[in-house]
Amino acid sequence: MKLKIAVLAGDGIGPEIMEQGVAVLSAVAEKFGHEVSYKEALCGAHAIDEVGDPFPEETYQACKEADAVLFASVGDPKFDNDPTAKVRPEQGLLAMRKRLGLYANIRPVETFDCLIHKSPLKDELVRGADFICIRELTGGMYFGEKKEGTDEAWDTNYYSRPEVERILRVAYQYARQRRRHVTVVDKANVLASSRLWRKVAQEVMLEYPDVETDFMYVDNAAMRMIQDPRFFDVMVTENTFGDILTDEGSCITGSMGLLPSASTGSSTPVFEPIHGSWPQGKGLNIANPLAQILSVAMLFEYFNLQDEGRLIREAVSASLAANVRTPEIQVEGAPRYGTREVGQWIVDYIRKA
Numbered sequence: 001m002k003l004k005i006a007v008l009a010g011d012g013i014g015p016e017i018m019e020q021g022v023a024v025l026s027a028v029a030e031k032f033g034h035e036v037s038y039k040e041a042l043c044g045a046h047a048i049d050e051v052g053d054p055f056p057e058e059t060y061q062a063c064k065e066a067d068a069v070l071f072a073s074v075g076d077p078k079f080d081n082d083p084t085a086k087v088r089p090e091q092g093l094l095a096m097r098k099r100l101g102l103y104a105n106i107r108p109v110e111t112f113d114c115l116i117h118k119s120p121l122k123d124e125l126v127r128g129a130d131f132i133c134i135r136e137l138t139g140g141m142y143f144g145e146k147k148e149g150t151d152e153a154w155d156t157n158y159y160s161r162p163e164v165e166r167i168l169r170v171a172y173q174y175a176r177q178r179r180r181h182v183t184v185v186d187k188a189n190v191l192a193s194s195r196l197w198r199k200v201a202q203e204v205m206l207e208y209p210d211v212e213t214d215f216m217y218v219d220n221a222a223m224r225m226i227q228d229p230r231f232f233d234v235m236v237t238e239n240t241f242g243d244i245l246t247d248e249g250s251c252i253t254g255s256m257g258l259l260p261s262a263s264t265g266s267s268t269p270v271f272e273p274i275h276g277s278w279p280q281g282k283g284l285n286i287a288n289p290l291a292q293i294l295s296v297a298m299l300f301e302y303f304n305l306q307d308e309g310r311l312i313r314e315a316v317s318a319s320l321a322a323n324v325r326t327p328e329i330q331v332e333g334a335p336r337y338g339t340r341e342v343g344q345w346i347v348d349y350i351r352k353a
């Protein structure tokens, strides 16, 4: 297969983890005889500094023309601490999502048995937890009408029926590949937008009688996720709730550096870690490249290249089992490995496989 990949490394640890993601992508492509070409493009703080726009037109074109986008992370503390900044790196990410029509963000929360002890939750609660959050990504407060005045400000949590319907269908399709259980997370006891979600879900669920549907308020879901994470199979929710719940989900696994995601919709799909740009870790060769590498696995799987995805997952599990791990998940007394060493180990594993 021929694959054109747009590479958006972004800020902070982005370029370091991206280097490993691309190395793994190339190693797998070589092994399976795929022809991959890459086009790097600017985004985030980096792009603001160079061209004054966090998602320049040229980057949009590179994404449009590609078969897939591999994205790392954006963000920079100089913007975080300046609420008056006119343009922010995160706007680049949001512009990319909107302009590429990426309405469905798929965030799997899977645990690795050998890392269970790293979870802040009790082993017996976490072992075997395996669910995905389907986060609506182009609507809600992120994109609704806003006002930012000196003394008042608001964000509108707007959703239309078609927006809700299409994301629910994505959730049901995933559920059919899994344990056939969808949990619709909302705040229908308070929010009008959530009541629309619930109404639409109560209709759509009738088309999927083979899938069990339940409804949960977001506050309750936040609690249930740490009390009984194995309850969930496919969780579907609006943009803001999904943002918050997936950070919570990442804790279950023991490190944010482990979770990949895919964003799909009407144009080129994007594959990216769920973590941010971790500026404190920049340039230190300590960032975990596994979320980026697992995002590459999701990329192959999107194109139905299951063996390719499986090999990456196998290599990642093998690296963890061999204690080839970045510092935040390393066992005491084991040798130290950095971003590059972990990536290289996985590339070697793939080549030898």
Ligand code: IPM
Pocket (backbone or CB within 6 Å): 074, 075, 090, 093, 094, 243, 274, 276
């Ligand atoms: C995420 C991030 C983004 C979001 C930020 C960087 C805009 O937190 O992908 O979860 O809020 O969606």
Ligand code: MN
Pocket (backbone or CB within 6 Å): 243, 244, 247
């Ligand atoms: Mn987030």
